[in-house]
Amino acid sequence: MTLIKTTYDRRSFIKVSSLSTGGMLLGFSWMASCKPDQVASMPKEWFDINGFLKIADNGLVTIMSPNPEIGQNVKTSMPMIIAEELDVSWDQVVVEQAGLDLKNYTRQKAGGSQSIRQGWESLRMAGATARRMLMEAAAKQWNVPLAELTTEEGVIKHGDKTIGYGEIAAAAATVTVPEEVELKDPKDFKIIGTPRKNVDGSKIVSGKPLFGLDTQREGMLIAMIEHPPAFGMTLKSLDDSKAKAMPGITDVFSFTTVPEGTDMQRYDTNNAFNDLVAIVGNTTWQVMKAKKALKLSWERVTPLESTSDHIKGMYDLLGEKQKDPARKDGDTKKVFKNAAKVVERIYSAPFLAHNTLEPMNFFADVKEDQAELAGPIQTPESLSKTVSAVLGLPEEKISIMMTRMGGGFGRRLYGHFGIEAAVISKKINAPVKLVYSREDDMTQGTYRPTYKVTYRAALDKNNNLVGFQVRGAGVHGSPVFANRFPAGAVDNYLAENHTLESNISTGAWRAPRSNFIAGAEQAFLDEVAEAAGKDPIEFRLELFERAINDPVGEDNDYDAKRYAGVLKLVRDKSDWGKETPGVYRGVSAYFCHNSYVAQVVDVVIKNNQPKVQKIWCAVDCGILVNPEGARNQVEGGMVDGIGHAMYSAMTFKNGRPEQNNFDSYRLIRHREAPAEIETYFVDNGIDPTGLGEPSLPPIIGALANALAKATGERLYEQPFVGQKIDLG
C-alpha cells in the first residue's frame, strides 16, 4: 500500500460537486502532480491530461475521457486505471469522450506515447480519492470508524452492512477532499493487467458514426480546398466561371487561412499553404467535380526543390564537421587512426506522408458571436486559440468537439484544416464540413523529413568497439539522438547534427527521428558485430554490460539493464542461435518514448521472394495496464515500420509531390504482413510507460538484418523496395 498526496491543499487538484441527479462529480487535473523532472524530456504540451469522474445514484461510473482517441486505445486503458483504484467492476464503467472544456480541464492534448506514463499516478489518485470519500460518507452514516470499512466491486462493507457507491455518492459529494489517500498494492490489482476490449469496439464493427467525416448537421454544406500544386508556389489567378455554374455549387473563393500578424500557436506554424481556394456546395461529389473544373494559375515565390536537391544537400552536409558536436567522449580521431578495422556506412530515408486513412476534415459553424467546431484533432486547445485569434471571437465563445480519429500518427497535431473550416464557414455564413480528398491530404505537407546519416565504428585488434561516430542530416533537423545508445558504452564517441532548410513542410510522424535512426543504427551494429566476428546479440550485450558497469559520460538517457533485459528475453523466447534451414534471422533493440523493445525477425524464401514468417518481440514498458490493447499497439507498430521501410516514399520534382494517392504511394497490405507475431512483456513492477510508438523504430533494423541474411544484400536506402526487394 502506498500513501499519496492528493495535492488538494496546494493546487485544488481535485474538485468535488454534486450531480443534479443525486450523484457525485469529481474533477481532477491529472497533470498537476507531475514532477517537473518527469516531463522535462518531452514537449510539455503533450501530456497535460485531466478528466472527470461521475458516480451516478444507480452506481454507474462515467469516466470522461478528455483526451482525443487516435487508435492508441487510451480511451480504454486510462479509465481502467481509475476503475482499479476506485474498486468498481469494469462492467459498471462507461467511458465518454469529452469535448474541449477550458473551464473544467486545464489542457487537453494527445501525443508522444505519454498518456499512460504521465497519467499513471494521477489516474490512480483520482480513483483512490473518490473511493476514500465514498467510504468516509459511509463511515459517517453508519457511525463506524473508517478503518473498519472495506470495498469490493462498487460496494462498501462493514460486517453485515453493505451500501453501493451510487447510494452514498450524494453524501460523498459533501465530504472534504482528503489530503492524502492510499493506493492499492499492485499485487491486488483486479483490472490493471487484465485484457480488456476496446470500449468502442462494437460501435466500430457496426459502422456507427464516430469519426469527424461522419459529422452531419441540418443545413450543412460541403467544402473542399485547392492548394498550390508545388511547394514554393502560390495562387496567381482563379477562373471559377465554369465551376460556379455547376449543379449544387454555392460558392468559390480564394482565402487566407491565418492573416499576417495573427498570434499563432506552435502547431499552426508549419503549414506550407496558407492561401487557398475554397469550393463550397451541397454534396461532396458535386464539390469534387467542380474542383476539377477550376482554372487556376500559380506563380513561384520560393525555389522549387526536387528530391535530388535534398539528397545532394544532405550528402554535402555529411561531409562537414559540426562546430560544436552534440556529444564528444574521448578522442575519436586518435582511435580511428589506430584502429585495426573501421566500418563506415551511410543510411538514408525519404519523406513520408502520414496517410491517416481518414483524410483531414473538420466541421465548423461560425456565427457572429460564437463558433462551433467538431472534428479529428490531437491539439484542440491550440486550435481554439488560433481560431479565436483568426475569427476575433473570445475563446469562451468557441466550442470544439473531438471526434474519434481515423488515425493520427502525429498528423492531427497540426490543425490548419480546422482553422480553414472556420474561415470558410464565416465567409459563407453557414455550417460547413471541410473535406480533403486523398490527393489534397497527401500533397499538403507535414511530412516525416527525409534523413541521411553516416556511421563509423573502430575495432581494436581484439575486436572490441573502441570508437563510434554518428553524423546525421535531415530536413528541418538531424535524426541523431546524441545521448542514446551506444553513447555511454564506447570510450571514444562523437555525435554530430546538421540541418537542411527547405520550403517543404514537415512535422512529427509516429516516433519522430527514431523512426529512421533506430533502423540505421541497428543495421549498422549488425555489420559491426559481423566485422568483429561476434554474435549480434552477444555483441550488443557486451556493450550494455559496459554501460551498466562503467558507463562513459553522465548524460546517457537509457537504462542499460532494462535494455539488456529485453534483448535477453527475445533471445530466449526466439531460441536465438538455433539454426533452422531456410529461416534467416535478424535482431534489433531500441529505446524510445521511455520503453524498451527488442525484436527477432524470421524471414523465409517463398516463391523466390522473402516473407516475414514470424516476429518475436520483447517489450519493457513497466506495468502492463491492458495486455490486449498493448499487444495490438506493439503488433501494429511493427507492421507499420516494416511497411514504410519497405514501400513508402514521398518524392518531389520542382516542388511538386510525385505521389498523391495509394496507386503511386505504396502502403503495406495483407499479403506483405508478417504471418505471425509473438509479443512478450517484461514483468518488473516499474510504473508504466507508453506503447503507441516504441515498437516501430527497431523493427526496421531487425527486418534489414534478416533480409541481409536471406538475400546476401545489405539495405541502406529506404524504401527497400527500391533495392529490388519485395515481401510476399
Place this chain on the structure above:
Amino acid sequence: MNSDQDGVNCKLFQKNNTQFMATYNLKINGQRKEVDADGDTPLLWVLREHLNLVGTKFGCGIAQCGACTVQVDGEAVRSCSLPISSIEDKSVVTIEGLSENGDHPVQKAWIEHDVPQCGYCQAGQIMNAAALLDQNPNPSDQEIDSAMNGNICRCGTYVRIKAAIKTAAAYQE
C-alpha cells in the same frame, strides 16, 4: 506497383454515364430507397450523404484502399468508384445492414480478437471478409491474403484480421 484487384469485382468509372440529376431506385440493406442524384455519383457518397449511412468510409476515391467496401449482389465492391447509375436493381449491403445487432460472425470475431485500433478501415475489411466467407467458407492463409489485399489498414492490424477471419469461419461452421 501493387494491385488491389484480387478477388474483388471492382468496377471503375464508366464514361458514358449520365451527368445529370435523375431519380434512382435502390435496394439498400433490404429496403427500397429513392435517391435523386447525378448518375455519375459514386455509391459511396449516395450512402453517406443521401441516405445518411456513414459506416462506409471514404479513404482514397480511386478504389485503392478498400475503406468504402460494400457488397453488391453479394460481391465486395469499392463503392467510391461505382456510379449510382450502374447499380439499379442490384442489392446493396453496407456495414449497417450486415446484421441487425452487430452479431454477424465476422463482427463477433472482430470483437473477439479486439481487431480495431483507429477503426476507420474496419467496416471495409469486415464487408470484404464477410463476402469472402460467403464464397469460401474455409479460406487458407493465401486465399485470405489474396481476397483481402485491396483493404489497407494503416494501423497495421493485418495479423488480427487474419485470425478473426479464421475465427469467423469457425463460427459459421
